[in-house]
Amino acid sequence: MIQDISPHVYDRTYRQDKATAGDHVLFYEKGGVLLRKQGENWSVPRFSDFTGAEEELTEKARHLFNIDGESYYLARSACPGQREEFSWCSLRDVRSVRPMEVAFAAVTGSQLARWYRSRAYCGRCGTPTEWSTLERAVVCPKCGLIEYPKICPAVIVAVTDGDRLLLTRYANRPFKGYALIAGFTEIGETLEDTVHREVMEEVGVRVKNLRYYKNQPWSFSDTLLTGFYCDLDGDPAITLDHNELCEGFWMERSELPCREGDVSLTAEMIERFRLGRENEKPENP
Ligand SMILES: [Zn+2]
Structure with missing residues (x-):
């Protein structure tokens, strides 16, 4: 998965150090x-790739995180022109960027960039916010409101019925591959409540015997995904929520396409079911 960058090490420690020419810069x-x-x-x-603009870039940039002791900064000025080997990679295409630590850095930085941009003003009194000197947060100098990065909990649910897996396809989304049931946790809900509610809302079936699998930081949508396998409870007839999905169907284990090498928790869970390993304890828990 995209966060599985071992032996490389992600360090999210908040630092206020000014950038230097050798540090990485994310535009x-x-x-x-x-x-x-x-x-x-x-x-x-790296900043040193932008000869002539290094000083202004390093002055304004802010530290995001480290990987293997190398610092990654968020550019806070426009890109001053690019070299031939540089290209703007859409966030959707970041999924296929390799090595994985580069994809992880690019998407993790994008979540922070999006959040800092959307918290430029205090949500309570409208005053321009400032970056905290103590922690990864923005603070309002007028009313004191502190805002932390936005991470939305959500579930990914693999509903199984013996050797069949419930697959879906999203309506109105760029991703056209098979998906599992997925949805955001709402206020006052447990993750298990979310599983039961989302499955009922999206495909109209009941489930039981929920088994937690793994979780995944999914910066593409500001979420922390929690994966569950569960068993169908009763009638397998699907009633589709056509606002969310264009397809929902049961597929035999033997008919599932191989999803090895994909970066998502969804793909890993489908692949694990295909291999008949859905009830095994996950590696690297
Ligand atoms: Zn305020």
């Missing part, structure tokens, strides 16, 4: 992120 413009591509290998540019 988010034109609906994408600026990356360098050399052959099949992607990387994140």
Whole structure:
């Protein structure tokens, strides 16, 4: 999955250090992120790649996180022009960027960039906010409101009925592949409540015997996904929510396409079911 970057190490420690020329810089413009591509290998540019603009860029940039001790900064000025090997990679295409630590850096940075941008003003009194000097938060200098990064809990549900898995396809979304039931947790709900409600809302069936599988930070949609397998409870007839889905159907284990190598928890859960391993304890718990 996209966060599985071992042996590389992600360090989210909040730092206030000023950027230096050798640090990485993440630009988010034109609906994408600026990356360098050399052959099949992607990387994140460094400030030193922008000769002549280094000083202004490093002065304004803010630290986001480290990977393997190397610092990644968010650019807070427009990209001052790019070299031939650089390209704007849409966030959707970041899914196929390799090595994985570059994809992870690009998408994780995008969630922070989006959040900082959307919290430029205090939601309570409208005053321009400031970045906290103590922690990853923005604060309102007038009324004191503190806002932390937005992470929305959500569930991914693999509903099984013996050797059949319930698959769906989203309506009105760019992703056209098979999906599992998914939905955001609402206020006052447990994750298990969300599973029961979302399955009933999207496909109209009951489920039982919920088994937690793994979770995944999914920065594409500001979510923390929690994956569950569960068993059909009673009638398998599907009643589709056509606002959310264009298709919902049962597929035999033997007919499932291979999803090896995909970056998503959804794909890993489908693949695990295909291999008959859905009741095994996950690796690296
Ligand atoms: Zn305020």
